[in-house]
Amino acid sequence: MTPLKLVAISAGLSLPSSTRLLADRLTQATRDHLEPGRPVEVRVIELRDLAVDIANNLVTGFPSPALADALRAVTEADGLIAVTPIFTASYSGLFKSFVDVVDNDALTGKPVLIAATGGTARHSLALEHAMRPLFAYLRAIVVPTAVYAAAEDWGSTGDARTGGLAERIGRAAGELAGLMAGRPAGAPPAEEEVIPFEQQLAALRP
Template identity: 60%
Template sequence: MSDFTIVAVSAGLGQPSSTRLLADRLTQATVDALPPGKTASVETVELRDIAHDVVNTMLTGFPSGGVSGVLEKVTGASGLIAVTPIFTTSYSGLFKSFVDILDKDSLVGKPVLLGATGGTARHSLALEYALRPLFTYLRTDTVPTGVFAATDDWAGEADSVNPLPKRIERAGRELAQRIAGGVTEAPADPYGAVPSFADMMRDL
């Protein structure tokens, strides 16, 4: 029996999809970073497979088709990996529709790793201005490192200067630490400690 359960939600529309590829890589990085002797069962949910059920659930207010089982898996998981393609500078409509049918209190305190894919790195900030605030509203325990993968990132993955593999590894390690009950290290502040107002007044 596994110690933890990890559920990855992929909102990719194609098959195969780079969104699913990123979800798989993040999941593997998380499993690899678990403490020695600890194991996790893993399940990936492709939202495209239940898209009609998600819409029906929104319209009726009651879980339809396979939605009920998916909601149980997501809310009962030890950790959640959520990955969406970026369309018109934000998460996809399918991804948001799925989030909308979640009970607003169902993910409180749950460790979550965020990922996104897009055609160009110009959309990478969507992780911070669109995706992260959404999960802040849901009061999840979102890990500091989000992972955005543009098309060129996959093409140059073997390049030693490509940051994608290391970013995936770091994000997976942060989620594994949260799942196992540890605390991830806060990212270093490039500007150093910010002085208080009182300290600045004393320096005048």
């Protein structure tokens, strides 16, 4: 059976990074939901290693070999996990710069799990007002559960409404795995049928 390709994007800047840690936990949880029924190939893309290449691409319009390889991996992925630190109530500039150089059609119909890290839970809504609209604009299929991890979430049990971090990770990973399992491995995005405007007008006439 052809393995499904799961790609995680980590926009963490520090080393070690809580953003990378969250990406790894989401990736492992998604793999646990899919295997052994569906084999999975996992790749984690560290954007901090591509920061200069991304900046050069924005200026010149040409990706370096390393950046081109990362963009190809995102395009060919059967499922995507996107994790960014939250700065000033939104995703990081590095994360947005990478998304800006991804082809506009690369994420069409692709299952995406969005996640973020931050120092305080007050920034958790950035997932809904910033990240979810971004991927909706790119026509991705964003799973219902977004995962935010504040400093106090690591090792906590959460509350009755949201559950602990481990519970949220498991729920989001299950949703992503369910979408990925329904796709044939390496499936290209579905092409939308374009109906000429004249034909649409003719259909409205009595």
